[in-house]
Amino acid sequence: MNYLSSAFGGPWCVAVYTYREGIRRKLLIGFLILSLLVIFGSSFITSFVDPTAETDIDLKLIKDICVTAIAIFGALITVYISASVIPAEVETKVIYTVLSKPVSRVQYLLGKFLGIQLIIIVNLLLMGGLFFMALYIRQGIMPTLLLWSIFLTYFEFLIISAFTFAVSCAATSPLVPTLQGLFIYITANLTEYLKDVEHRAGQTGQFLDEAIGKIATALYSILPNLQNFSIKMQIVNGQPNDPPTDVMIPWLVLYSLVYAVAGFACAYLVFRRKEV
Amino acid sequence: MLDFIKKNQTALMILVLILSLTAGTVLNHKIRHLRESEAFYRWILAAAVNERLFQDDDDQSEDALLFERCTALAENYAPFDNSPREAGLSLLGSIAQNYEDDKRIWSFAESSLAKEERIAFLTLAKGQKLQFATDIEYAEAQAGGVNVFNLFFGFRKVAANLVWLEVDRYWHQGNVYRMQTLMRTCVALDPQFIEAYLVGAWHLSYNATAQLPDTPWPQREWNARHEQCLGEKERFYYHGIDFLREGIRRNPRNYKLYFDLGFGIYKQKLEDYPNAVKYLAEAIRLPHDRWVPRQLFICQELNGQYGDALEGWKDYVDRYPGSMTAVEVAPRFIMRNEGLLFETEARLLLKNAKSTANPGEAEQMRSQAAALWEKARDTWNALDDPYGEGRKLMMDALELREEGRYLEAIATLDKARWDTGALFTEFSALIMEIKQEAAIPLSVSEKKALLRESEVGLCSGMPEEERQRRMKSAETIESSFH
Numbered sequence: 001m002n003y004l005s006s007a008f009g010g011p012w013c014v015a016v017y018t019y020r021e022g023i024r025r026k027l028l029i030g031f032l033i034l035s036l037l038v039i040f041g042s043s044f045i046t047s048f049v050d051p052t053a054e055t056d057i058d059l060k061l062i063k064d065i066c067v068t069a070i071a072i073f074g075a076l077i078t079v080y081i082s083a084s085v086i087p088a089e090v091e092t093k094v095i096y097t098v099l100s101k102p103v104s105r106v107q108y109l110l111g112k113f114l115g116i117q118l119i120i121i122v123n124l125l126l127m128g129g130l131f132f133m134a135l136y137i138r139q140g141i142m143p144t145l146l147l148w149s150i151f152l153t154y155f156e157f158l159i160i161s162a163f164t165f166a167v168s169c170a171a172t173s174p175l176v177p178t179l180q181g182l183f184i185y186i187t188a189n190l191t192e193y194l195k196d197v198e199h200r201a202g203q204t205g206q207f208l209d210e211a212i213g214k215i216a217t218a219l220y221s222i223l224p225n226l227q228n229f230s231i232k233m234q235i236v237n238g239q240p241n242d243p244p245t246d247v248m249i250p251w252l253v254l255y256s257l258v259y260a261v262a263g264f265a266c267a268y269l270v271f272r273r274k275e276v
Numbered sequence: 277m278l279d280f281i282k283k284n285q286t287a288l289m290i291l292v293l294i295l296s297l298t299a300g301t302v303l304n305h306k307i308r309h310l311r312e313s314e315a316f317y318r319w320i321l322a323a324a325v326n327e328r329l330f331q332d333d334d335d336q337s338e339d340a341l342l343f344e345r346c347t348a349l350a351e352n353y354a355p356f357d358n359s360p361r362e363a364g365l366s367l368l369g370s371i372a373q374n375y376e377d378d379k380r381i382w383s384f385a386e387s388s389l390a391k392e393e394r395i396a397f398l399t400l401a402k403g404q405k406l407q408f409a410t411d412i413e414y415a416e417a418q419a420g421g422v423n424v425f426n427l428f429f430g431f432r433k434v435a436a437n438l439v440w441l442e443v444d445r446y447w448h449q450g451n452v453y454r455m456q457t458l459m460r461t462c463v464a465l466d467p468q469f470i471e472a473y474l475v476g477a478w479h480l481s482y483n484a485t486a487q488l489p490d491t492p493w494p495q496r497e498w499n500a501r502h503e504q505c506l507g508e509k510e511r512f513y514y515h516g517i518d519f520l521r522e523g524i525r526r527n528p529r530n531y532k533l534y535f536d537l538g539f540g541i542y543k544q545k546l547e548d549y550p551n552a553v554k555y556l557a558e559a560i561r562l563p564h565d566r567w568v569p570r571q572l573f574i575c576q577e578l579n580g581q582y583g584d585a586l587e588g589w590k591d592y593v594d595r596y597p598g599s600m601t602a603v604e605v606a607p608r609f610i611m612r613n614e615g616l617l618f619e620t621e622a623r624l625l626l627k628n629a630k631s632t633a634n635p636g637e638a639e640q641m642r643s644q645a646a647a648l649w650e651k652a653r654d655t656w657n658a659l660d661d662p663y664g665e666g667r668k669l670m671m672d673a674l675e676l677r678e679e680g681r682y683l684e685a686i687a688t689l690d691k692a693r694w695d696t697g698a699l700f701t702e703f704s705a706l707i708m709e710i711k712q713e714a715a716i717p718l719s720v721s722e723k724k725a726l727l728r729e730s731e732v733g734l735c736s737g738m739p740e741e742e743r744q745r746r747m748k749s750a751e752t753i754e755s756s757f758h
Contacts, residue, residue: 057475065437221305222297237470254303259296265292
């Protein structure tokens, strides 16, 4: 019991102070305010639609714009916060103070990672909450499918966050890992194209052509594919009790957790030899 | 143990990394399988709805052929054993009728038994040879034909919304043809954009045609697909129908599309009640709003399915006992359908009595008919509204007709049809029937009404066989004029 409290107590303290530090960042607050403005403003775009047609088009516009705003701003917040937590501590030299305490590097990293997740979750809840209210006011019924969409969005961010966190462990300033994080977000969304490369490769019969095909196959199998989470858009406007969606959600959660562990392991391997 | 972990932290972390990447690879494979199965499942639902509602018997498209393969395979799928099969439908099509069986279709779509068909589906979808699978993102990604920006951000739905705003703008500018093209772009970007199908079909069938006069028959052209003579105005109705059909294939589990097709176009615009009943019956198979079955029962009544309408209304009252419709509207419709049923049965019995050779049996039929006739009259008395009054006058007219008092019968019906607008068409037809029976000359407008252009009208591009059939039909009708 003592071991558990000392093993997880330290990371939890680090997580809480990471959260407190992170939530005060001006850029993060800026992203959050922008996203909230877009979500709030989505209600006004419906004025472009023919008011004489009594349809649910305005509702669909709001849903799509809000889900997209959450995806864009949420990804930016995730990348920025995951990329900046460690380098900011190195820059301000706080890391030396923390690591001089009885906290191991793995505990420190775990705490930081948990703190990042707390920030992402709180931001997502704020954006999702406003979106939820906007829909509830218009529809008059609880948009429960929206909760599933936001739930899946978090797990998509978990993967981005884990790998951005890993690259940030090697950096001393937040700028480079932020760019790398954006690169991770984009490439992880393009993994599907590796399948296309695999199909097209080998047509000339040359060694290099075939090798490219094999590399594409291997990468397609190993790399996380964020397009798998595209069903979050489908859920919001879809029908409840859709069998494929019901089956897919638990698998996607597991998928995200597995890659988050891989990302965290990478972070540790990068950080263990870091001179601090 | 703890010491061991502390000492070998790095090695353990490398092990964790390898294990998680291996698990990630396995999960990637699993999710890929699920996504492919999902695409296949959605295509099965679309192909099943196509088989049930739209498919021609001689359809040789890739979709029809692959669906045939799937239905043959489904016969050997153990969980489908003992599933009831609807007449004229395949086993898979019968199961897909019921949305509560979607899980069974899904289990079939992802089963190892359907592996070969799934691969065949993906190959065809990748080659864009399946018309019901062109909207599936997976297939499009494989074909590499989608804008990279849209795909990786997955924001095609937002793009569809922006296109829709343009559609709206074109509509207000009166650019109907340009609007149509954009509407198709819109649903190509977001095939689940239900409102685009609904509003688009409404624009096409109602608004675009509002200012257009009916196209004169000589100016119409034969449309082989719909086997009708269509002019510019009439074509818009069918564009609306096609647009909604496309929506139904892509969203077979949304009742609004079936409702708009059945009620909005077939009932309201084309007065094609059999088709209206067909699509409204599909709408109520799915989770729906309360007003959907009410429209179905009205269409059933208009289609002469009084028994079905009566049962429907009674069921509605049982389901929603306290609702305003159940208290104020349904009882009137129940009485109407009861009265119509009595009338129909009585007229059928009288007809049979005339044709039967057995005098005893004929007498029995006549007495049964008289009893039913009285019941109908009682029902119309109890209904006590213009409709009931109209029906009573019609019954009087039919009695006068039986007595050979044709002119009085016609005069009674003429009064009734002007008093009860809802019965105008029915009573006008009855007047013509009586006139023909009594050898009374028809008026010019009555002759024109009998020679309905939808049955005897000729237009350019018509196949010779159809032209001959219509000309013969016109001759037969004309020969009955006195």
